[in-house]
Amino acid sequence: MVRGFESTWWTQISSSTKLRVARLLKAHGLKGAIKLELYTDSPNERFVKGAEFELQVPEDSPWFGKTIKVSELKWFNSSPVLFIEDVNDRTVAESLIKAILLVEQPLGVSPQEPDAWYDHQLAGLKVIREGQEIGSVARVDHRPAQDLLAIKTETGEVLLPFVKAFVPRVDVDAGLIEITPPGGLFEEIPEPVEEAASDAN
Numbered sequence: 008m009v010r011g012f013e014s015t016w017w018t019q020i021s022s023s024t025k026l027r028v029a030r031l032l033k034a035h036g037l038k039g040a041i042k043l044e045l046y047t048d049s050p051n052e053r054f055v056k057g058a059e060f061e062l063q064v065p066e067d068s069p070w071f072g073k074t075i076k077v078s079e080l081k082w083f084n085s086s087p088v089l090f091i092e093d094v095n096d097r098t099v100a101e102s103l104i105k106a107i108l109l110v111e112q113p114l115g116v117s118p119q120e121p122d123a124w125y126d127h128q129l130a131g132l133k134v135i136r137e138g139q140e141i142g143s144v145a146r147v148d149h150r151p152a153q154d155l156l157a158i159k160t161e162t163g164e165v166l167l168p169f170v171k172a173f174v175p176r177v178d179v180d181a182g183l184i185e186i187t188p189p190g191g192l193f194e195e196i197p198e199p200v201e202e203a204a205s206d207a208n
Contacts, residue, residue, distance in 0.1 A: 025061070026125065028053050029108045034101050035083070039094040041103060043087040046149070048123070050087055053110070054080035063107035070103060124177060133183040134158050141193065144184065156184075165193055 030044040047053050058077040064070050078090040094100055126147045134142045134156075142160035147169070154169040167173055167188055176185040 025109045025111055027063070027107050028060070028110055029087075029089075031089070031103050031106045031108070033104055034097045035088045037097050038090075039096050039100045040081075040088045040090050041094075041100050043089050045087060050080060054087075054089060060108040060110060062103075063109055064103075064105075068102075068106075070106060075103075075108075122171075122177075124179065128179050129156070129177070129184070131182075132177075132179070134160075135183050135185045136188070136193070158186075160193065167192065 026046075028045070028047045029050075030046070032042040032044050034040070035042050043050075054077050056077055056079060059074050060077075061074050062068075062070050075094070076092040078092045081088050081090065091100075091103075094103070129144050129147055132144045133140050134144060142158045142165075145157040145159040145164060148155040148157055148166065155166040156169050156174065158165045158167055167186060173188050174184055174186050178184070
């Protein structure tokens, strides 16, 4: 989701979709623990004991087609570390590194947090600027600093920071978002007359 950001893996299965909730980064210690890169705002709710996750891994991985179950989530120096059932040593943990953890999510369910949406809810929404439709949301790019809306327009794709100042309204039911982008993002700003004349001289 974004503004909160559990992100969608773009394979939909009937009435559900798969969400990326974390990536396994590196082994932590000798007992099979693994550091996480989180893609969810609710790790303590997602990673409860017994929670099960599908794995997105290469087809030649020994973990391809398998699932894992959470034993425990701990925090070390503000970093999340996951303990997994039946992963009890560093060697096994290292075989899971770079795996993406997936959960299935019904398409009709929205995040509980206010001002948060799943990626698949935003893709395809009409983009309205000053009352005029200027394009549609192609996808959401999740960057370290902030989320970006990739907006498809007649002249190409524009990346707009997904912040309240630039996207004051999201109405999934109405199928649209309203934007107030900074000047120059969707069009060229003409040079001041004096500056243009100076350049000509």
